[in-house]
Amino acid sequence: MSQIVPILRIGDTLLVSLQGELDDTAVIRVEDQLTREVARTGATGTLIDVSGLSVVDSFIARVIARIVGMTRLLGSEAVVVGIQPAVAITLVELGVPMGHLDTALNAEQGLTLLRRLRANGHRAG
Amino acid sequence: MATELAEPRALVVRITAEADLILVRQTLRSEAIAAGLGLVDQTKVVTAGSELARNILTYATGGRGDVRIEQVHAGERRGVRATFHDDGPGIEDIELAMRDGFSTRGSLGLGLPGSKRLVDEMTVTSARGTGTTVVIVKWKR
Numbered sequence: 001m002s003q004i005v006p007i008l009r010i011g012d013t014l015l016v017s018l019q020g021e022l023d024d025t026a027v028i029r030v031e032d033q034l035t036r037e038v039a040r041t042g043a044t045g046t047l048i049d050v051s052g053l054s055v056v057d058s059f060i061a062r063v064i065a066r067i068v069g070m071t072r073l074l075g076s077e078a079v080v081v082g083i084q085p086a087v088a089i090t091l092v093e094l095g096v097p098m099g100h101l102d103t104a105l106n107a108e109q110g111l112t113l114l115r116r117l118r119a120n121g122h123r124a125g
Numbered sequence: 126m127a128t129e130l131a132e133p134r135a136l137v138v139r140i141t142a143e144a145d146l147i148l149v150r151q152t153l154r155s156e157a158i159a160a161g162l163g164l165v166d167q168t169k170v171v172t173a174g175s176e177l178a179r180n181i182l183t184y185a186t187g188g189r190g191d192v193r194i195e196q197v198h199a200g201e202r203r204g205v206r207a208t209f210h211d212d213g214p215g216i217e218d219i220e221l222a223m224r225d226g227f228s229t230r231g232s233l234g235l236g237l238p239g240s241k242r243l244v245d246e247m248t249v250t251s252a253r254g255t256g257t258t259v260v261i262v263k264w265k266r
Contacts, residue, residue: 021147021150021151023143023144023146023147024143024146025143054154054168054171055150055154055168055171055172055175056172057172057175057176057179058176058235058236058239059179084168085165086164086165086167086168086169087168089165089168089169090165090168090169090172090243093169093239093242093243094172094176094235094239094240094242094243095225095235095238095239095242096235096239
């Protein structure tokens with residue numbers, strides 16, 4: 001049985017925290033639920049916290065990138081926060097294209113970035 | 126120098142379903158820690174293993190195969206080795222499969238070339254009808 005990943009709503013921001021050993025089904029379900037929650041709540045920003053993931057392989061990375069793309073299509077900004085340094089190094093060497101994502105070191109800086117993105121629209125690219 | 130087993134035990138994880146990927150990652154992680162690898166090297170070899178195990182689920186006949194995980198040493202050097210095997214259709218053109226962005230299944234095509242970048246040694250043996258064996262080694266630095 002795959003894990004339940006809760007999605008929290010704080011004002012007009014959604015927060016989802018990916019933790020531990022996630023199987024593919026759980027990741028796909030987050031994608032599905034989050035996309036629906038953005039549409040349902042009209043949240044203008046989403047923080048995707050990955051600080052609890054000690055491994056992100058190309059599949060999980062691809063789904064995270066897809067979630068960001070979908071929420072943007074729905075008119076919401078999304079920021080990926082808390083990528084562990086070892087994971088960042090690994091993703092770059094693996095060759096997963098993540099450069100187009102808005103990222104921040106932690107949730108607090110992520111919120112600051114979300115505010116700026118809401119004001120200015122997300123950066124080009 | 127020849128690479129030898131550092132521990133007499135080898136752990137074998139069968140790969141037949143998506144949930145097995147987690148067991149592959151956990152087993153690789155614990156053996157990498159036991160072999161003394163640092164956090165970044167652990168993460169790299171676990172990620173490579175996750176890619177290769179996923180390849181088995183995606184490409185092997187019936188999505189079945191296994192991985193043998195063991196601690197190895199070559200003289201003073203210690204490391205972890207993982208041998209992935211499946212009896213699938215085999216890789217028709219290994220050179221092509223090792224190229225970034227090549228995929229027959231609509232993925233990013235990073236599995237084999239990306240994994241190779243994450244480990245110190247990787248060999249792919251495959252032929253039509255005899256399945257595929259991928260061996261990776263990551264040494265403690």
